[in-house]
Each structure stands twice: as C-alpha cells, then as structure tokens.
Amino acid sequence: MTTLEITDLHVKVKAEPTHPEILRGVNLVVHTGEIHALMGPNGNGKSTLAETIMGNPAYEVTQGDIRIDGQSLLDMPVDARARLGLFLGMQYPAEIAGVTNAEFIRAAINARRADDDQVPIMQFLKELDATMATLEMPEDMADRYLNQGFSGGEKKRNEILQLMMIKPHFALLDEIDSGLDIDALRIVSKGVNSLRGPEFGSLIITHYQRLLDYIVPDFVHVMKDGEIIETGGADLAKELEKTGYEHLKGGVGNA
Template identity: 80%
Template sequence: MSTLEIRDLHVKVKAEPEHPEILRGVNLTINSGEIHALMGPNGNGKSTLAETLMGNPRYLVTQGDILIDGQSIVDLPVDERARLGFFLGMQYPAEINGVTNAEFIRAAINARRPEDDPIPIMAYLKQLDETMAVLKMPEDMADRYLNQGFSGGEKKRNEILQLMMIKPHWALLDEIDSGLDIDALRIVANGVNQMRGADFASLIITHYERLLDYITPDVVHVMKDGQIIETGGPELAHQLEETGYEHLKAGEGND
C-alpha cells in the first residue's frame, strides 16, 4: 500500500515566469489500488498536472509538494520518477526514428533492473507478443520505429502497450481516449483494466464520460482554473455529461 499526495501544488511554465500560475493550489491524494478520473474543460490545468507529476522540465513548481509515502519527489528528474513507478501515457507521444518499439520497451524494462540482470530476451519477446495480442496490435509494430508514422490511434495503443509492459505503480493517462474509435477505445480500456490491482493506481484525464463507461473510476475530480473544484464518485461523471461544466463554480479557464 502506497500513497501519492499532492499538496497545495502551484505550477508555472518555466519559460514564462511573468505569466500567471496554471495550477493554483491542487490537493489530491491517490492510494494504490485506486483509479481516479480527472475531468474538466480544456485549458484548465489537467495536462499540466499530469506533466508536473511526471517531471516535465517545462514546468516549475512554485509552491506545494508532491509526496510518495511522505517523501517529496519534486526535485527528482523525470527518469528517476519513472523508475520510482510513474508513467505518463501522453496525449502527443514523440516520434523517434532509428529506435524500434521492441528495442525501446526492452531498454525501459532493463532500466528498472540491475545492470547485470537484464530481462531474458525470449521471456521478453513472449511477453511482448502476448501483450500486443491483447491490444490487437499487428506484429510488425514491434519492429517499426518508435511512433514513427503511427496513426493517432496506433500511438495511443502503443502508449498502453508500454504501460502494460513496464507495469508502473502510478499511471497518468492524458486523454488516452482522444482520436480512438469505439472498438479501439474498448481495447485500450481493456488493457488498462488488466492492470488493475493492489499495486496499481491511475489518474485518468478525459473530457468524456465514454471512457469511464469502460474503466470505472473509484473517484472523479473536476478541475477548473487550476484547482480541483469538485470530487465525487463515478456518478459525478454521469452528471457532468448531462449538465456540462458551465454551472460549476470558480473562474474562467485559460483558453
């Protein structure tokens, strides 16, 4: 049992210190085993929260803290956070030429293991084949260059493939449903659901209730204007689908 605690988190874009904060005092606690959904209108800080938790150097924490079991991780670089168990399924994954998908995922797994004990290649390939089958990904995607020329849907599926192979403790999924047709959405949701367990927690960012029909969250939060303004059970997502975000309190969004 592990706890991720976000305490009064304030965040700016590092390159724009004169601009106002994007996050203005976020408080959130996630325990392992839980799935949290983060909803809210565009441009209100949801992606910034996910990127800041992951350690994107673009963002600067100006106040507050991020703690795992009481230990601050704010000063850790992104790769160390990843090895601690964070994973960010990105909205726009980078394309990287010259590095195959299979080679990359193996390097990511080995980065978590002692240098003299890499994952045996046969065991790895077997696991990769099985996971790709769950996600209904064609075999050749293992040998293609990382995200290079992948369609939007293929990239999202590839993020979930990495999630399932790397098996993080804290999965931040940023609009993993955008650009997916209904079949792909089901497949991706199924992948995430397979990860559920006592050692796994997730913060799922989405605009639509649709994804939450397939991945039932334990807690739903609404973020507006850099703060979490409402928290409830899964029923909150259904309410929002009917009423929208307009009536909720707090100020205007940033966009």
C-alpha cells in the same frame, strides 16, 4: 499499498515567468488500487498537472509538493520519477526513428533492473507478443520505429502497450481516449483494466464520460482554473455529461 500525494501544488510555465500560475493549489491523494478520473474544460490545467507530476522540465513548481510514500519528487528528474513508479501516457508521444519499439520497451524495463539482472530476451519477447495480442496490435509494430508514422490511434495503443509492459505503480493517462474509435477505445480500456489491482493506481484525464463507461473510476475530480473544485464517485461523471461544467463554481480567481 503506495500513495501519491499532491499538496497545495502551484505551477508556472518556466518560459513564461510573468504569466499567472496554471495550477493554483491542487490537493489530491491517489492510492494504488484506485482509479481516479480528472475532468474539466480545456485549458484549465489537467495536462499541466500530469506533466508536472511526471517532471516535465517545462514546468516549475512554485509552491507545494508531490510525494510518493512521503518522499518528495520535486528534485528528481523525469527518469528517476519513472523508475520510482510513475508513468505518463502522453497526448502527443514523440516519434523516434532508428529505435524500434521492442528495443525501446526492453531498455525501459531494463532501466528498472540491476545490470546483472537484465530481462532475458526470450521472456521479454514472449510477454511482448502476448501483450500486443491483447491490444490487437499487428506483430510488425514491435519492429517498427518508435511511433514513427503511427496513426493517432496506433500511438495511443502503443502508450498502453508500454504501460502494460512497464507495470508502474501509477499511470497518468492524458486524454488516452482522444482520436480513438469505439473499438480502439474498448481495446485500450481492456488494457488499462487488466492492470487493476492493489499495486496499481491511475489518474485518467478525459473530457468524455464514454471512456469511464469502460474504465469505471473510484473517484471523479473536476478541475477548473487550476484547482480541483469538485470530487465525487463515478456518478459525478454521468451527471456532468448531462449538465456540463458551466454551473460549477470557479476557482479563487472567479470567486
């Protein structure tokens, strides 16, 4: 089992040093084998939390720590964190012309392996084909340039393809359901569920209970004003679907 532990995390946007903190003391523990859902209104720090865990250089940790099995990640660049087992399924994946999807995914897998132990090409292609079939992606998407000209739904599916090929310990999925129709949602969920197991944990950011009908979480957290203000089981999401967030207490600033 591997543990991701976030302790008293305070975060600012680096480019806005005089603005107030976006995260104001977040505490969260995710073990592999668990699925956590993070819900809450827009603009309250959910994406900031995911990006900060991953190591987006745009954010600055002003207090607190992020650890995997006791090892602090704060001084690690994004690529080192990725190799340690973190994966962020992004809301807006970058488009990169000239680099094919297959070439990129193979490079990502090989970055985790020793130079004399690179993944054999046939083995890689076989697994890529099988995974794309699971996600009902057309074969030509392997040879298309990375996210270039992909529709919103194709990009989301491509994030899950990378996730399934890379097999990280922890997947942070930032609104992986936005812009997906019901069929795509089912397929994407099938992909995430196929990874469930004792060596995989996930933090799923979503606004909608709908996704959580397909990927049933073990824990649901609600974030507001840069803090986690409520934690419960899968039922909490169903309850919020009816009641909304308004009645929940705010963070320190609103107290």
